[in-house]
Amino acid sequence: xxxxxxxxxxxxxxxxxxxxxxxxxxxxxxxxxxxxxxxxxxxxxxxxxxxxxxxxxxxxxxxx
Amino acid sequence: xxxxxxxxxxxxxxxxxxxxxxxxxxxxxxxxxxxxxxxxxxxxxxxxxxxxxxxxxxxxxxxxxxxxxxxxxxxxxxxxxxxxxxxxxxxxxxxxxxxxxxxxxxxxxxxxxxxxxxxxxxxxxxxxxxxxxxxxxxxxxxxxxxxxxxxxxxxxxxxxxxxxxxxxxxxxxxxxxxxxxxxxxxxxxxxxxxxxxxxxxxxxxxxxxxxxxxxxxxxxxxxxxxxxxxxxxxxxxxxxxxxxxxxxxxxxxxxxxxxxxxxxxxxxxxxxxxxxxxxxxxxxxxxxxxxxxxxxxxxxxxxxxxxxxxxxxxxxxxxxxxxxxxxxxxxxxxxxxxxxxxxxxxxxxxxxxxxxxxxxxxxxxxxxxxxxxxxxxxxxxxxxxxxxxxxxxxxxxxxxxxxxxxxxxxxxxxxxxxxxxxxxxxxxxxxxxxxxxxxxxxxxxxxxxxxxxxxxxxxxxxxxxxxxxxxxxxxxxxxxxxxxxxxxx
Numbered sequence: 001x002x003x004x005x006x007x008x009x010x011x012x013x014x015x016x017x018x019x020x021x022x023x024x025x026x027x028x029x030x031x032x033x034x035x036x037x038x039x040x041x042x043x044x045x046x047x048x049x050x051x052x053x054x055x056x057x058x059x060x061x062x063x064x
Numbered sequence: 065x066x067x068x069x070x071x072x073x074x075x076x077x078x079x080x081x082x083x084x085x086x087x088x089x090x091x092x093x094x095x096x097x098x099x100x101x102x103x104x105x106x107x108x109x110x111x112x113x114x115x116x117x118x119x120x121x122x123x124x125x126x127x128x129x130x131x132x133x134x135x136x137x138x139x140x141x142x143x144x145x146x147x148x149x150x151x152x153x154x155x156x157x158x159x160x161x162x163x164x165x166x167x168x169x170x171x172x173x174x175x176x177x178x179x180x181x182x183x184x185x186x187x188x189x190x191x192x193x194x195x196x197x198x199x200x201x202x203x204x205x206x207x208x209x210x211x212x213x214x215x216x217x218x219x220x221x222x223x224x225x226x227x228x229x230x231x232x233x234x235x236x237x238x239x240x241x242x243x244x245x246x247x248x249x250x251x252x253x254x255x256x257x258x259x260x261x262x263x264x265x266x267x268x269x270x271x272x273x274x275x276x277x278x279x280x281x282x283x284x285x286x287x288x289x290x291x292x293x294x295x296x297x298x299x300x301x302x303x304x305x306x307x308x309x310x311x312x313x314x315x316x317x318x319x320x321x322x323x324x325x326x327x328x329x330x331x332x333x334x335x336x337x338x339x340x341x342x343x344x345x346x347x348x349x350x351x352x353x354x355x356x357x358x359x360x361x362x363x364x365x366x367x368x369x370x371x372x373x374x375x376x377x378x379x380x381x382x383x384x385x386x387x388x389x390x391x392x393x394x395x396x397x398x399x400x401x402x403x404x405x406x407x408x409x410x411x412x413x414x415x416x417x418x419x420x421x422x423x424x425x426x427x428x429x430x431x432x433x434x435x436x437x438x439x440x441x442x443x444x445x446x447x448x449x450x451x452x453x454x455x456x457x458x459x460x461x462x463x464x465x466x467x468x469x470x471x472x473x474x475x476x477x478x479x480x481x482x483x484x485x486x487x488x489x490x491x492x493x494x495x496x497x498x499x500x501x502x503x504x505x506x507x508x509x510x511x512x513x514x515x516x517x518x519x520x521x522x523x524x525x526x527x528x529x530x531x532x533x534x535x536x537x538x539x540x541x542x543x544x545x546x547x548x549x550x551x552x553x
Contacts (some may be wrong), residue, residue, distance in 0.1 A: 001231070001517070008111070008249030013435050013507055015236045015520030023508040033509060042275055042300060048402050049318050053236065055228055
């Protein structure tokens with residue numbers, strides 16, 4: 001499924017969580033995955049938990 | 065007397081310091097009000113129930129007719145609940161004790177199998193709702209598409225529920241648990257229930273779609289038909305008013321960390337005013353004694369220490385444990401090949417003897433999901449090569465179903481060559497496509513070109529291992545197993 005993290009579109013496995021998408025984002029950017037992961041928001045400015053489910057077309061903004 | 069003071073103080077705290085809504089409308093004598101406390105994605109976090117139960121009691125002292133609802137995914141996330149003799153029962157019993165009125169069906173309600181889910185719907189003293197699901201005809205589920213609740217003040221409130229589906233038209237859970245079920249598109253299903261507004265004062269969707277999908281749904285509905293969407297699935301912390309196409313949408317993060325207190329006031333002319341506050345649950349504080357007693361009993365359950373298999377031979381290294389876990393993953397996912405990363409094995413040694421569920425959660429405490437993909441030999445090579453050099457966390461992977469021959473530089477920093485062999489030593493066909501399993505952490509951090517992005521089986525690698533061991537009973541000897549060769553060693 002396609003999700004967008006910080007305006008970058010990623011193809012990620014079906015059933016991925018917010019944490020999975022964030023890890024995929026850092027990996028695609030060739031950056032080390034931070035630990036712990038920073039907080040993230042959806043397209044409407046709501047905070048989303050790292051174990052939250054994503055669906056096709058979800059948008060995330062990493063709060064760094 | 066002391067309890068009353070505590071209740072009053074708690075409510076005062078809840079209603080003054082945690083609120084976010086600025087849209088509170090004054091109620092007049094002729095107005096009728098409904099108060100709802102909504103949570104979602106409890107995920108079997110039973111340890112928060114005593115505090116949550118105290119909150120519910122406190123609020124019911126003020127709002128005796130308050131409805132308590134869940135946006136689904138009550139199940140999965142705590143081994144005490146998930147590995148209970150009757151899987152998932154503790155969460156349902158606690159929801160009964162706290163007095164839930166309604167729950168959406170979330171994708172994780174299916175995780176313990178159809179028979180357990182069926183039993184959960186039967187023992188629940190609340191109603192499960194789902195409007196876009198057709199139930200197996202040969203089973204006796206107690207799930208309704210909608211419910212109209214008549215409040216003591218005469219208000220009629222219609223609740224309808226929708227469940228998110230993946231592109232295969234199924235909820236995100238293990239496909240083996242969906243035999244006999246069928247599902248319909250939630251966005252095409254929703255309009256079919258708008259007629260309920262004709263006989264109800266309020267129409268509310270209690271969904272498990274995810275926040276962004278709830279916004280999509282709200283924008284697709286005729287204005288004025290639906291008053292509120294209470295959501296779940298995306299674990300979104302909605303702490304301020306979210307109004308889309310005139311419909312308020314709420315969601316309260318997950319795991320009973322928060323709850324949303326919603327007030328709906330219906331004016332004599334039918335106009336509805338709405339307000340919401342996100343209340344914090346998981347701080348230290350007062351607990352309801354009866355619920356605490358139940359939770360302590362569940363946590364003391366010997367099921368985690370119960371012997372599920374025996375290993376006659378000790379595991380002397382992380383490599384031996386890694387091969388064993390890779391075999392468990394391959395068996396769980398029913399794939400031809402499986403890979404486990406070195407970091408996915410927490411311990412370096414396991415003594416011969418009995419193996420309990422707790423042993424498995426000690427070896428694999430990460431909660432990673434099983435992910436399956438169809439990959440060609442060339443794609444697998446790109447995957448394993450990327451794992452060696454990409455993030456650099458894993459270097460070498462533990463395989464099941466093939467052997468890996470790495471040729472690396474003297475300082476181990478560079479992969480010079482990588483060869484695959486079948487387990488019997490014959491050449492591996494690189495042009496064929498294979499079913500492959502790994503864990504969600506590995507595949508999220510793998511950066512390689514492939515046609516199939518993969519999908520989760522909605523089961524953790526640890527749970528898969530436990531299920532496999534309960535069938536196998538005896539663990540084979542891994543002391544002579546070698547599947548990874550580095551510079552021919």
